[in-house]
Amino acid sequence: MRRRMLPLATLTGLSVAVILVYPPTGALADAAAEAGPRGCVVSGDYETCLTDPEQVSNGHDTAIEDRLRQLTQSAGSGDVIRISEYTWTRPELARDLVAAKDRGVDVKVVLDGINKHDHNGGYTTLTDGGIPLTSCSHGSSCLGTHFSHNKLFLFDIGGVKQVAVTSTNLTTAQMALPNNMLKVSGDDKLYAFFLGYWNRLNAQSWTYDGDTWDDDDKVAAGSKSTYGYAYPRHSDNVLTVLNKVKECSGSHNRIMVAAALFTKPRVAIRDRLAALQDKLGCDVQVIVGDRDTESWVQAANSSGDLRNGKVSIFNSHNKLIMIDAKYGDEWQRAVWSGSHNLSGTSLRTNDETLAYVNDPRVEGRYAEYFDAMMARATGT
The missing domain is CATH 3.30.870.10 (Endonuclease Chain A)
Structure with missing residues (x-):
């Protein structure tokens, strides 16, 4: 059988x-x-x-x-x-x-x-x-x-x-x-x-x-x-995703990123996260893998900054983005997951995949997972 x-x-x-x-x-x-x-x-x-x-x-x-x-x-x-x-x-x-x-x-x-x-x-x-x-x-x-x-x-x-x-x-x-x-x-x-x-x-x-x-x-x-996403590609559609966040309000105001790699060729993503924090009022939190990356991501720039505990270090291999906010014209609780790091090679030279799911049960479990990693993370 x-x-x-x-x-x-x-x-x-x-x-x-x-x-x-x-x-x-x-x-x-x-x-x-x-x-x-x-x-x-x-x-x-x-x-x-x-x-x-x-x-x-x-x-x-x-x-x-x-x-x-x-x-x-x-x-x-x-x-x-x-x-x-x-x-x-x-x-x-x-x-x-x-x-x-x-x-x-x-x-x-x-x-x-x-x-x-x-x-x-x-x-x-x-x-x-x-x-x-x-x-x-x-x-x-x-x-x-x-x-x-x-x-x-x-x-x-x-x-x-x-x-x-x-x-x-x-x-x-x-x-x-x-x-x-x-x-x-x-x-x-x-x-x-x-x-x-x-x-x-x-x-x-x-x-x-x-x-x-x-x-x-x-x-x-x-x-x-x-949605499904395939790489390599020329334009940065992760930046496009973050640019579609239009409003954060009340309990629907979280942007969470867990990036095993987050490198300088994706500086526009760093700057957009800072803008979401400082200009749109979203609660942005980022997990990275090392001290140098933490310092770079939280550095002040023209869009704002992610200091004061918004960027933390945790030894994780996850590649995750979670949004609980107004995304496009809808309030969504969505997750992007897959193999794609926030690096130049992941965008332009590697074979990579991401999948998107808009579902509160899925986002809720991932948010709980993210919070547990943040609770054990270190950083300045």
Whole structure:
């Protein structure tokens, strides 16, 4: 009998969050109360997976990898899995994919060229197991000139199309860092967009099936208050996102950014965040990875400044933007998540992905996760 995905729980028509990772107990439970949410939770068509290694006894949180393994193990003959990943040294999910292929699942993978060069565990397990695999060869990128930095997973299981974007690489070192995964189910338009991007990665060309993508094609709306974003590109659409914030008021006044990398080529984003704080009155908070970045982001500029505890340091691998404000013409509680750092390479030379979801349950869980990181962050 084929194992299927855990069904969405409903009660009188209302979606119920389904917790897929058991919470910690004992001393770890006390730490978790301070640390905030972790594990995977389904809310309607959306699923959020949040890792926090400080809550795990061995310091390695495999919740995202475990969930990807569950999804892979649930696939049966005729189902489809497509993956684009940056670095992959851990063999566990790779073995599951080989087993899935052997039972008739259509599995194909695109990897950054570094995996072939270094004979990484994921690469060798997949190739030895007969998985069709494209090793990017433009530098180590497929569409850019630098890295193929994606962490993109597409599943078509039992006719249900699912898109998962994550910040985590499949390495043991990544299991020791906070990471997240955002998954959308049943959004055929979003799936089609990311499948079109994956096909171009696999072809190592922006032209696929006679259709060439330019910057306008690298953003697409889904059908469930969702958008997909593909990189590299020329114009900075993260700046466009922040420029669409029009008003902050009352309890709907938060802009939260967690950036594993935030570098000077994206100075316009820094300046826009300062303007949102000082000129629009939003509560802007930023998590970065080191002291030099903190100093640069909070430096005063013509748009304002983000001093006085607005920028903090926390060792996280997340790439997140959360907005609880008036976005365009609507008050929204939205999240952008994926592989995209706030760096010049992520914009212009790397293969990257972002996904947007406008949903208060999703944004609320991510905001709680962000607040837990801020509570443990340091800075001036």
